[in-house]
Amino acid sequence: MRWSCVALAIVAAGCSSSPDGPELVPYTGVIQLDGQPLADAVVTFHPNENGLNGATGQTNADGEFTLVTGKRSGIVPGSYKVTVSRFVKKDGSTVSAEEGMDIEQLRMTGDANESVPPQYSELDKTTLTADVSEAPDSPPKFELTSS
Numbered sequence: 001m002r003w004s005c006v007a008l009a010i011v012a013a014g015c016s017s018s019p020d021g022p023e024l025v026p027y028t029g030v031i032q033l034d035g036q037p038l039a040d041a042v043v044t045f046h047p048n049e050n051g052l053n054g055a056t057g058q059t060n061a062d063g064e065f066t067l068v069t070g071k072r073s074g075i076v077p078g079s080y081k082v083t084v085s086r087f088v089k090k091d092g093s094t095v096s097a098e099e100g101m102d103i104e105q106l107r108m109t110g111d112a113n114e115s116v117p118p119q120y121s122e123l124d125k126t127t128l129t130a131d132v133s134e135a136p137d138s139p140p141k142f143e144l145t146s147s
Contacts (some may be wrong), residue, residue, distance in 0.1 A: 002066040005086045024074025026135045027055070031084055033116070037063030040094040041086040041116065043142075045130060046123055048079040064139065075132055080129035084144065085121045087112040118146050 021046035031038045041059045045067060055075040059067035067075045087095040087103050095103060095112045118125045128142055 009091045022076050027075045029137045030141045031063045044083045045080040052076050052078050077132050080130045083126050084116050086115045
C-alpha cells in the first residue's frame, strides 16, 4: 500500500504542465461601447470546458485590457463565454470595490447599477465568445452597443 501511494504521488507530480500551473498565452483586447472606448469595465472569460480556469482583466481609459488568470498574466487556451461589466453610482461615476462595500451590497442598496447591457454583462445572456489558441497577432476588439 505504501508503494502505491508513493507511485501515485510521483505520477500526480509529473502531470502538472508547470510548477506554477497550466501554460498560459498572453491575451490583450479592446472593449468599445457604441464606438467609444469603455473604461473601468471588468472583462471576464468564462471557460466552456470544465476544469479550465477563467481569466479577468480591467479596461483602461482606451478600453484596453490584459487578461490575468489567478495572479499570472495570460489565459489557458480554450473556448470561452465573455462578460463585460461596469458598475456605476447614481451620478455616473465608476464604483470601486475599495469603497468599503462589495459591489453586490452596493447593488442591493441601490447605490450601484450595471451600465453594460445584459446581453454582454450577464453570463446566461452574453452573446460574446472567444476561442483562444495562441496570443492574438493584434488585440481583438469587442464592439458592444447599448441598444
